Amino acid sequence: MMREENLEKRIQRALIPIAPRKGYAAALKARLLKGTRMPVELERNQRVSEIITLATIGVGAVATIAAVATIGIKTLSLFGSGALLLHAASKRRSPRGGMKSQTA
């Protein structure tokens, strides 16, 4: 009688290996592999694109710093020359002082 049978045998009968539905395994395999690049390849490509991105960012940063520095220098020199011009103009506008300095 089944009740008296060894429990292990009963479990063995209950837990039989199960094959997936027909076509499922093949379809999944095709989905996994067909037209799919391997992760290693993807990783390599990703690394290359990361390097390109980093290089682009680096070049961009250097260009920006150079542009800001150039603008700064130009502005300073402009202010400098402006100040000199103003100074010269102010000297020219005050004849007494100018005369004084000339006679002295």
Added chain:
Amino acid sequence: MLSMATKTKPRKGASPERDEEGLIRQAKFDPQAFGELYERYIKKIYTYIYYRVGNQADAEDLTSRVFQKAFVHLPGYEHQGLPFSAWLYRIAHNMVANWYRDQSRRKVVGLDEATRHSTEEEPGSAAERTAEREMLLKIIRKLSADKQQVLILKFAEGYSNTEIGSILGKSEGAVKSLYHRTLLQLRETVEKNQND
């Protein structure tokens, strides 16, 4: 920890001519090699998941996810002497655990589904055996996850205690003890069920 690389016998469906470690190394670059690993383990992983979740649709969905995850994470896999299946079972175990969390309810194999896979029924006792199987599966599915794992790996997959130990990250002794406790609990529940 026992090394499975030397202790694992080539199993049914495996290609003994190719050693697993080499195949895994190749599979990181070659889809065909991954396909071979897939062929080796698809039935085992499917069977494991099927008995854990109790229905074909979810078993298929989770099996797909296990192999997709394995495929994506294979470059980071390092062979440490454990069988490749241990890694796959771990992924499957985590997937099933997440599935249970998401479902927040436990499904039980329906009678039609449980019997769909029984192929060796004797006509005279078919109904009795079906009922017996249905009852046992219900009881098994109520066990804790590690007890279910031991039973599925032992009976449905045919692994030895040593192999189960390497898959679950336990010693052979711990597996034996867990198996013993599982049988005791099962026997108790089965007897209680039959007396009711």
